Amino acid sequence: MLFHSPTFLIFFTLFLTGLALVRGSGRVLYVTVASYIFYAWWYPPYVVVLAGLTVFAHVLAHRRLESTPLFVAAMLAGLLPLAVFKYTGFILANLGAIGYPVAAPPKWALPLGISFISFTAIAYIADCRSGRVTAEKGLLTTALFFSFFPHLIAGPVVRAHEIMHQMTSVRFDRAAFRLGLLLFAIGAVKKVGVADQIAPLVESIYHATGPITWAQAVLAFYGFAVQIYCDFSGYTDMALALAIVIGVTLPPNFDRPYLATSLREFWRRWHMTLSRWLRDYLYVPLGGSRHGSTRMVAVILITMLLGGLWHGAAWTFVAWGLYHGLLLVIEHLAVRLAGRPIVVPRPVAVVLTFHLVAVGWVLFRAPSFGRAMEILSGLGAPVDFGALSGYAFVLTLMAAVFGLHRFDTIATIKTVAERLPAAVVVPLSVMLALICAALVADNPSAFIYFDF
Amino acid sequence: MSLNLRKLAATALVSAITLAATAVLGEVMLRIKNSDQRNYMIEMWRYSNELKRVAEDPALGHVHVPGAKARLQGVDFVINDLGMRGPPVGEKAADETRILMLGSSITLGWGVPEEETMRARVAAALPSWTVLNGGIGNYNTARSVRQFETAWRRSSKPDMVVLQYFLRDAEYIPPSEDNALMRHSQLAVTLWYIAARFFQGRSDVSGLEDHYHRAYQPDSRGYREMVAALDRLNAMAQEDGFRVVLAMIPDIHQLQNYPFTFVHRRMRDLAVARGWDFVDFMDVLGTYQGPELWAIPGDPHPNAVAHGMMGTLLAKRLSGDSR
Known part of the structure; x- marks a missing residue:
């Protein structure tokens, strides 16, 4: 279910x-x-x-x-x-x-x-x-x-x-019903209205064979970054919403991860409960940063490698974990060598961090290292914006997700649910659910006709 | 107005505005999504909106709009002056031989480019004949014969009528009601369809089998109207002197262990009883599974490959008849 x-x-x-x-x-x-x-x-x-x-x-x-x-x-x-x-x-x-x-x-x-x-x-x-x-x-x-x-x-x-x-x-908990309903509807929009809409295109590009165009590489690269966030955080929103109505507050799992300015910050915003688990039950018991740089590097790499393997039993997941481990090590060492926090303009840091994360997502999603390399190298193929014209819907969804990302927090949704009257929240939530149903309505495999 | 009543009215107004605003957002999203013309249901909806109009004769429901054009499900449709898909047709010349194909959306060539439709294949195989496409979506045999009787019998003057018969042609089609919301909103029509499917129950092949067994009961309304239409067509054929061929189109959901042979046998008997020729397209499509012949995934109309095979068989049989 x-x-x-x-x-x-x-x-x-x-x-x-x-x-x-x-x-x-x-x-x-x-x-x-x-x-x-x-x-x-x-x-x-x-x-x-x-x-x-x-x-x-x-x-x-x-x-x-x-x-x-x-x-x-x-x-x-x-x-x-x-x-x-x-x-x-x-x-x-x-x-x-x-x-x-x-x-x-x-x-x-x-x-x-x-x-x-x-x-x-x-x-x-x-x-x-x-x-x-x-x-x-x-x-x-x-x-x-x-x-x-x-x-x-x-x-x-x-x-x-x-x-x-x-x-x-x-x-x-009847008092929490309004918040639960709105949070569930927003989660459903992210999961069904965005992630499930982008998924078939991303799937078709990742699982195709042969050379890849710039447009395909761009759609796969950014498309999967949006898909995995909306899929996972949308499902989590629905879980939190259901729990709220049953009188239970579950811990949040996402806090606008694509606004992170560093990899360390990304992991404090992405799948937060797993990050804390890895920190508390693996990284710290293995020594953490208490035994010098060499030990810390090893512990970070082991933690992230096992974290990657936890996501799936394949070498691409191991590589994804190691990739993040290496980036975290570089960040740690850079700060230690500099002796002070490295200051980068926030927009630059956000864009850079997002793209480093998105490169990792290619490893995470690709069925093989070969296909991952084809997609990454496709980003360097001749630019052809015209080839994107057939993907208006997917591009609109992606733009909406990036545009609204800074508002995507439980606190914001809670504020909205508290400030708006039930006369708005209830029809809004019901209508969003209906729109999701309309977006996923598949072809019916039967003869259909309309006469007006 | 009491305070409570005023509060209730304000709540209802706010709710209605919220619903309307969110519905507009949903409509915009659906229109962008469906702009790729891969949603078969919406493409059928556009066909009805862009190529058809309400017929003056209530028994017909709807007819094509002469001169209308649209690109539907990635295929161009042009309706000629007679209200048929295909190239323009002038006055019939003295030495011209005309074949008119009557039928539904399958005959129309839904999902198939004009040059690859059954009509075009037969025309290419029999270049000395003029072949006309009288297929209209959501027509059953009763409607096809009625349209022929009231319009095309005089305007097209055929020498031969090929009645392309599909299993659904014995279904009664209730008069449709114009609904402004459904006519203009993709969101409304999609939600209506989801609800209809939810309450409709089984839609698999065994569900279809039950459905067709009921439709072909001799006392069912659609079946009686279909047989009456065959009799009227037969009377017109004898009066005007044109030949009639009944071409049976199988349901291509499942062609192996095909569950609808009882319909094919019934229609062959009805055709033979009227002295008509009978062509069964199962003879050429029966080696396939079914879905590989669909127009697009989810749309069980025959694709260009199926039209090619049906057109070739039909041309062969018609040229045999002409000798």
């Missing part, structure tokens, strides 16, 4: 109706059951993975694991389902490629949200061990913390100190 599918809208309407009727502590059980139904909708057997990781984290959080080897073993065990489901095929394919006789890669599907669930489990166990949070006594509350359906599939990566205490007060 995707948040913008008709099935989910029916599910959520029924869910909210039920939530309004349930009283007291029964709400925790009700939302947990609904979350498990949501998760099981796609493939029921994988509910075992979600339940297993929940019980695993709940038990180990109470044990507090004083011994470091035991704690490391527990961390590795927590990552085992992710490793097995996500990386077995990748490892076997690479072993096969270098001549080892291995079995054919398994064809199992990746359990939904396994990357997010695993990271949540590890963070919870580690936070309980360090004393940052107290282990939740009730298994039911822990189960809701892990399975809470707004964050279950695509994050944000939640941490116990942020939302565990909110799990016991889930309710139908």
